[in-house]
Amino acid sequence: MARPLCPKGQRFQVRPVKFRPRVADDSVNVSKGNPLREFCLLFAGLAGVVFAGYMLLALLTSWAIKSLPLEAETWLGEMMVRDIPGKASPALQKRLDALLEHLPKDSPLRKYKFRVYLLDTDEANAVALPGGAIVVYKGLLNMLDSENELSMVLGHELGHFAHRDHLRRLGKGLVLNAAMWLIFGKVAGSEQLLFPLLAGLDSRYSKGQEEAADAFGLRLLYLRYGHVAGATEFFRKILEKDDYSRFKYLLSTHPDPKSRMEHLKILAQRNGWPEGRPAPLGPDLKALLEKNDSKK
Numbered sequence: 001m002a003r004p005l006c007p008k009g010q011r012f013q014v015r016p017v018k019f020r021p022r023v024a025d026d027s028v029n030v031s032k033g034n035p036l037r038e039f040c041l042l043f044a045g046l047a048g049v050v051f052a053g054y055m056l057l058a059l060l061t062s063w064a065i066k067s068l069p070l071e072a073e074t075w076l077g078e079m080m081v082r083d084i085p086g087k088a089s090p091a092l093q094k095r096l097d098a099l100l101e102h103l104p105k106d107s108p109l110r111k112y113k114f115r116v117y118l119l120d121t122d123e124a125n126a127v128a129l130p131g132g133a134i135v136v137y138k139g140l141l142n143m144l145d146s147e148n149e150l151s152m153v154l155g156h157e158l159g160h161f162a163h164r165d166h167l168r169r170l171g172k173g174l175v176l177n178a179a180m181w182l183i184f185g186k187v188a189g190s191e192q193l194l195f196p197l198l199a200g201l202d203s204r205y206s207k208g209q210e211e212a213a214d215a216f217g218l219r220l221l222y223l224r225y226g227h228v229a230g231a232t233e234f235f236r237k238i239l240e241k242d243d244y245s246r247f248k249y250l251l252s253t254h255p256d257p258k259s260r261m262e263h264l265k266i267l268a269q270r271n272g273w274p275e276g277r278p279a280p281l282g283p284d285l286k287a288l289l290e291k292n293d294s295k296k
Contacts (some may be wrong), residue, residue: 068167070111077131086135091284096134096154102223109161115155120289124238128157128166143237144291146278148230150285152221159216160277165209211263218264218273220284227276230263230266268286 093116104108112132122139129135134157144150160166222228235257255263267273 003208011291014030051067066240067255072077073133073167074113077129077133081117081131081133084117084119084129086119089116089118089288091135091282091288092118092136092150092154093283095150099151099220099224102220107162109158110160126153126157129158130166130170132161138289140234141285143234143263144281146230146233146280147227147282148221148278149221149233150281151224152231153219153234155217155220155224156213158220159213160209161182161214162173163209163212166214168209205295210255214260215267219271222268222271225279226274227262227274229278230274231264231268231283235261 046133096114096116100109100114114132114134117133117135119137121137122142123137123169123230124138124140124143126140127135134154136153141150142202218231221231230294238257
């Protein structure tokens with residue numbers, strides 16, 4: 001039998017309920033956390049995803065570069081050389097061939113067919129392109145006073161070929177463009193936002209490449225002349241020409257000139273390579289510079 005809801009002898013008592021309306025809280029849809037902290041966490045997470053994706057693509061690119069056959073690299077270099085207005089230089093080729101004679105017999109560089117091009121521009125630079133092409137800018141050549149300085153520049157570029165840096169940089173350029181497109185699409189100005197970030201993250205690796213190429217060029221310079229005269233002269237001239245500041249090189253892909261000079265001097269002392277005396281530029285190189293100057 002069901003138990004009665006109310007004991008016997010008692011009555012139900014109904015108490016009225018009073019409704020008391022309340023004003024809604026305005027902060028019900030507002031986060032209780034710090035907006036600045038949440039923005040920082042979101043930005044840090046996005047930066048972490050971008051960096052992880054970039055490093056993954058860079059590793060895949062590095063693996064592909066190691067497997068790239070010389071024939072494919074040569075074909076790629078020929079395509080790039082077509083767009084460069086530089087001209088072949090017999091005088092520079094002669095100096096490069098003299099360096100190549102001192103490469104080890106088993107050096108992989110002996111498989112290349114190296115060519116030198118002179119680019120008529122005032123910028124002081126030299127570039128290693130796929131397939132064995134080296135482009136020397138006239139502005140750099142104008143700063144040199146000796147055969148040894150020129151040999152150091154060419155030896156440095158050969159060092160990039162020995163370590164396949166020229167291909168790694170090309171591959172990283174493609175990775176940067178792909179990352180910018182995947183993240184920002186075709187939004188105007190997006191490349192100005194992402195490129196400095198990724199370039200800064202990669203600056204130390206590029207500086208290591210430059211120092212390794214310097215060491216390769218220094219050894220080749222010693223094998224060519226029996227001393228290392230002229231190894232640091234180009235960097236000394238850069239210091240004299242430009243206002244030196246270590247801060248401006250923090251995010252640069254190149255080590256600062258003073259650090260490169262110190263690094264080369266330490267390597268020379270460690271190996272017992274004498275400094276020697278540099279040889280002045282030959283008449284053919286002087287004539288080449290005079291010829292280019294007369295066109296202005």
